[in-house]
Amino acid sequence: MGFLEFVTLTAVMQSMTALTIDAMLPALPEIGRDLSTSHPNDVQLVILIMLLGFGLGQILYGPVSDSIGRKPPIYVGFAIYVLGGLVCIFSQTLFIMLCGRFLQGVGIASPRIVMNAVIRDRFKGAEMARVMSFVMAVFILIPVIAPSIGQLILIFFNWQAIFWMFLLFSVLVLTWFSIRLPETLLPLNRKVFSLHITLEGVVEVIRTRTALGYTLATGFLFSPFVGYLSSAQQIFADGYGKKDEFPLLFASLALTFGVASLVNARLVYRFGLRKLCFASAAVITGLSTIFLFGILWMEKMPSLWLFMAFMMVVFPGIAFLFGNLNALAMEPLGHIAGVGAAVIGSLSSLISIPLGILIARAFNGTVLPLVTGFAICGLAVLFSIIWAEKTSLSFYRI
Template structure:
């Protein structure tokens, strides 16, 4: 027994009817593996909707805050710990790999035990890891601490995405994710400036003390202001074979894999800028810490503009169309940035201007790829969100050391990696997002017919 294919449309006013979820639940119930699903909590509206956006956005912001606040400190960390630039950039890779691999573990756990407990445990790990980083005596131990921070933040990333999918789907989910990005988008705008201000009064270690304090505030907020969104009757069995079978089912969906790759490649484009900009703008173009924070914040407004324009565009265009437009803009802008860096034509102005459009493209693309991907697999939202998030952080994590390995004498390494990842995202989108997207058959646990 399988679910009939369902055409995914972009009705902005209603969540999509999730017949695939109902069919999957019926299969599991008929086999005796799980009880029939409980009715999902109603989607929040009015003030409850606003509160959900603000609370979840504040929690999600812990990720970019952890990554971006210490960016102005990278040169001082290099000097203080007698490390190479490549080794320091590995601390960025460490947090991304921790977030990527952690999501693969947390996703099935969140589908099995609910959303709140993994979230609170992850925030607690973030606090402990931040304190560890604050006292790290070597670059190697700092990298270990960053990996642990990433593992803690992975729970926040997975749970937030799964909570959105628990209550919204399709264009409604894309709109919600855009609203969340308005809240969390303030983090990369403010974080480097905040990090620069901290460095005026203390060392880079004070940045990690601040992150520990922020984590304490977030775990308090999560404990009191966020309700469980996954009823016990809708939870999936946590066992090795069902988890592997679910991941296998997701990987057989060609369109889902395409969306995962697009999301990962665009995140790598974004993170190439995040990981390389402090060295390029400060060491090559001579910006001060304060000037770097200002420029970084202004470029981050490009990301915010794209993400906040997205809900209005969704009223007229399908999400898949916006993804293709976003990756096209990103690829063109990245190639222009590479040309400017390689030739020196236009100087800093023709480096920063295309960078703004690259971040705009990321802001337009990144809310829509998870919305499309999770709509196809709502019955395993935690696991699907984990695979989606892991691709972002694993692919993105490879970008920073690659830039460092190519040297720091010019802006070419950073812009070359950005051009490569953005162009690959355009190629994948062209190959996989043709025509209207059909809903995938539900990912079934391995014991569904046992």
């Protein structure tokens, strides 16, 4: 498999998480009505519970992939994903829907975490960060078009049809993966699976200051991002009254993410991973703090275009950090890539999801909870980066 096809396949497989989230966003009000949710914010759980399953599921696949190879765990994950989709299609209550979404999250964690290990099998260091940036650039096409796909389906069908689309897409992707991608973990490099070895790997990740620090940074970074994903439809439709324009507004922000990922591939070589991460986190934190105080001073909802301008600066910062933080966390863990990727992904998700739930559930018709989340979590990212490297601020001057 050539480099371009590998990047495209990896991006498509990892983008299934975004597809499973973003294509559902236009359908949330309809799902809430059909399943008789008691509070408008309850429908956010359709997104949040899926992310919870995704976070918990990651810890399962990495150690197994280190033992039996990269491909079998992905097959299992896709099977769980399909089962969860069927549960959602035939659900009659919110609880059953959430059970199905949890299964989907657990299942879709397999390509997300195992493909990271596949990348680590083939690349390392700055080259790995460059590959992940290209993956992210392709990956971001899904969030750009997914809400429009969901809204288009709703014009002709009901929300259950979106889940049928998920199942069809997963079958096509799995077929491509099974035929074209060879196994990247040779039998010579595989480890005997045991709970003891897995726990030893977990302890090693936690005791490795660099890995743990950048994992914490990743978790804090994605906390407000999770809050945004869960409440985006409410922010634009209810807060700004732009229900019909929601897919376009969501896509425009996602596009800035993708463009920044392409730029990141060049910046990594020019400035280095660490300095670029610190600078990006500083910009996000500083701008979010200024914007927060501006909202409090104005005592009213900022205009839509002011909010969009703010997000169009924050999103590229997140894009610069996304692949780079993960590459830095994985850098000392090449000998336990599967376990390392699983622990990093699971721990960062278990940080970001509860905090993201707090941010999303605090939605009150304004963007104040979201901007507050970006400011506070941005500060936590900065402190985590400094702690991970245990160095002075002068090191991060660009």
